[in-house]
Amino acid sequence: MVKQFLMNLLLAFTWVALTGTLYFSNFLFGYATGFFLMWVMNRNEQDHRYFNRVPKIIGFFLYFLYQLIRANIQVAYDIVTPNFYMRPGIVKYPMNARSEIEINLLSTVISLTPGTLIIDVSEDQKVLYIHVMYLKDKEQFIQQIKDGFERRLLEILR
Known part of the structure; x- marks a missing residue:
C-alpha cells in the first residue's frame, strides 16, 4: 500500500513537472489522474487496499x-x-x-x-x-x- 501511495505521488509530481505549474489544484488533478491510471492498471491484482x-x-x-x-x-x-x-x-x-x-x-x-x-x-x-x-x-x-x-x-x- 505504501508503494502504491508513493507511486501515486510520483505520478502527481510528474504531472506538475510536465505542465510546469506548481499549484495545489494542479497537483490534486495529477494525483487524481495518477490514482485513476493506477486503478485501471491494477484491476486484476489481489491487493486493493x-x-x-x-x-x-x-x-x-x-x-x-x-x-x-x-x-x-x-x-x-x-x-x-x-x-x-x-x-x-x-x-x-x-x-x-x-x-x-x-x-x-x-x-x-x-x-x-x-x-x-x-x-x-x-x-x-x-x-x-x-x-x-x-x-x-x-x-x-x-x-x-x-x-x-x-x-x-x-x-x-x-
Missing part, C-alpha cells in the same frame, strides 16, 4: 469538515442570540476502537469538533467519557458518534 482506502479517507475528511462547520455554526448562533440553548452533559460512550492509535484518533477527532471534549478514557480502554455542550438525547448522540466518526475511522484503519 489502497484503492479502497483513499476514497474512504476523502469521505472521512469531508464528513469531519461538515461536522466541524455545523458545530461552529451552532456555537456561534448560541453566542450571538440572547438566549442560551446549551444543555451540557457527560456521556459514557462505549467504543468499538481497541488499539491505542484508534482510541487516540477517535478522541482527537471528537475533541476537535466544537461543543465536545473528551474527559477521560476508562482503565480497560472500552469507554470514553465525553462532555457535550448541546446534549438533547444521549442515545442519539452515542449513535451519531458510532455511525459517524467511529465507523468511518475504523474503516480506514482496519
Whole structure:
C-alpha cells in the first residue's frame, strides 16, 4: 500500500513537472489522474487496499469538515442570540476502537469538533467519557458518534 501511495505521488509530481505549474489544484488533478491510471492498471491484482482506502479517507475528511462547520455554526448562533440553548452533559460512550492509535484518533477527532471534549478514557480502554455542550438525547448522540466518526475511522484503519 505504501508503494502504491508513493507511486501515486510520483505520478502527481510528474504531472506538475510536465505542465510546469506548481499549484495545489494542479497537483490534486495529477494525483487524481495518477490514482485513476493506477486503478485501471491494477484491476486484476489481489491487493486493493489502497484503492479502497483513499476514497474512504476523502469521505472521512469531508464528513469531519461538515461536522466541524455545523458545530461552529451552532456555537456561534448560541453566542450571538440572547438566549442560551446549551444543555451540557457527560456521556459514557462505549467504543468499538481497541488499539491505542484508534482510541487516540477517535478522541482527537471528537475533541476537535466544537461543543465536545473528551474527559477521560476508562482503565480497560472500552469507554470514553465525553462532555457535550448541546446534549438533547444521549442515545442519539452515542449513535451519531458510532455511525459517524467511529465507523468511518475504523474503516480506514482496519
